[in-house]
Amino acid sequence: MSPKPLIVVGSVNADLVLPIERLPKPGETLAAASIETVPGGKGANQAAAAARAGYPTFFVGQFGRDDPNAALLRNALLGCGVDLAHAAEVEGPCGTALILLQAGGENSIIIVGGANQAAWKLSDGVKALIAGAGAVLLQREIPEPVNVEVAKLAAAAGVPVILDAGGVEGPIDPAILPCLTLLSPNETELARLTGLPTDSEAQVQAAAEKLMSAGVKSVLVKLGADGSLLLPGPGQPPLRQAAIKAAQVVDTTGAGDCFTATYAVAVLEGKPPAEALRFASAAASICVQRKGAMPSLPARTEVDELLSKQ
Numbered sequence: 001m002s003p004k005p006l007i008v009v010g011s012v013n014a015d016l017v018l019p020i021e022r023l024p025k026p027g028e029t030l031a032a033a034s035i036e037t038v039p040g041g042k043g044a045n046q047a048a049a050a051a052r053a054g055y056p057t058f059f060v061g062q063f064g065r066d067d068p069n070a071a072l073l074r075n076a077l078l079g080c081g082v083d084l085a086h087a088a089e090v091e092g093p094c095g096t097a098l099i100l101l102q103a104g105g106e107n108s109i110i111i112v113g114g115a116n117q118a119a120w121k122l123s124d125g126v127k128a129l130i131a132g133a134g135a136v137l138l139q140r141e142i143p144e145p146v147n148v149e150v151a152k153l154a155a156a157a158g159v160p161v162i163l164d165a166g167g168v169e170g171p172i173d174p175a176i177l178p179c180l181t182l183l184s185p186n187e188t189e190l191a192r193l194t195g196l197p198t199d200s201e202a203q204v205q206a207a208a209e210k211l212m213s214a215g216v217k218s219v220l221v222k223l224g225a226d227g228s229l230l231l232p233g234p235g236q237p238p239l240r241q242a243a244i245k246a247a248q249v250v251d252t253t254g255a256g257d258c259f260t261a262t263y264a265v266a267v268l269e270g271k272p273p274a275e276a277l278r279f280a281s282a283a284a285s286i287c288v289q290r291k292g293a294m295p296s297l298p299a300r301t302e303v304d305e306l307l308s309k310q
């Protein structure tokens with residue numbers, strides 16, 4: 001019997017990257033050295049990461065009907081093995097990020113919400129897909145009421161719900177918290193969500209425990225090169241996973257998306273939490289050694305090979 005699929009409901013963006021010397025002053029025109037259109041958006045990245053890790057994955061998101069970038073985004077996802085049968089098309093542009101990449105590495109970004117922020121209507125087909133899923137994976141780059149609706153539908157059907165806290169900076173709608181099997185922030189998001197400092201290991205744990213007391217069943221904190229911390233459930237001891245050393249860190253974009261999605265895959269495959277953390281760390285460690293978000297996501301064979309050498 002084939003496993004129940006992972007359903008990623010979320011954003012997809014065309015990232016337009018323009019390398020420039022410096023930002024233009026008001027009224028000034030500057031030339032960019034080039035323009036590159038790269039697939040992105042946390043939802044799309046996470047769907048791609050899960051599919052590349054070998055798990056049957058649907059992406060439920062919205063593309064702009066008349067936007068020429070829609071084909072590029074669709075092809076990137078399909079190329080990673082993501083099932084787009086339940087993705088929608090709406091009027092207007094795709095979600096778009098204009099990334100002004102300045103000499104010295106600083107980024108200035110302008111986001112067009114586009115199709116990600118347009119009205120959403122969950123079809124009966126999508127509702128059935130959610131109810132029959134192995135798990136649902138959410139982020140915070142689509143309207144919050146959509147996340148709440150999806151989380152409630154999944155929880156009512158007994159389907160695990162994972163929320164990556166990345167995306168918009170505002171507070172999380174408390175209605176979603178009791179639906180969550182797992183909430184995964186990085187340390188900055190954890191500090192913002194709890195109003196607590198996250199500078200030391202003890203502070204990170206205290207802040208994660210505060211999220212648990214708000215009704216979330218487990219919390220997975222991403223700590224960059226310091227690895228990750230999982231609170232697996234009430235009364236269970238925390239699990240600490242070090243990052244798996246990368247020979248060379250080239251670009252950490254998308255590492256968090258890769259980590260959350262591959263952790264979800266490992267749990268869906270029945271791996272115990274400590275092993276799932278190792279799996280996700282191996283995938284993210286490969287991801288940081290390559291440029292870009294989606295193009296840097298590892299294939300299953302690469303993750304398994306790295307783990308076999310540990």
Ligand SMILES: Nc1ncnc2c1ncn2[C@@H]1O[C@H](COP(=O)(O)OP(=O)(O)OP(=O)(O)O)[C@@H](O)[C@H]1O
Nearest residue numbers: 186222223224225227243254255256257259281284
């Ligand atoms: N320099 C690194 N070397 C090895 N692994 C890393 C490194 N940086 C990140 N990772 C791995 O990736 C995981 C997620 O990274 P991070 O904590 O930076 O997520 P994030 O802040 O959500 O990332 P982003 O928003 O940039 O996608 C970490 O828990 C770790 O396992």
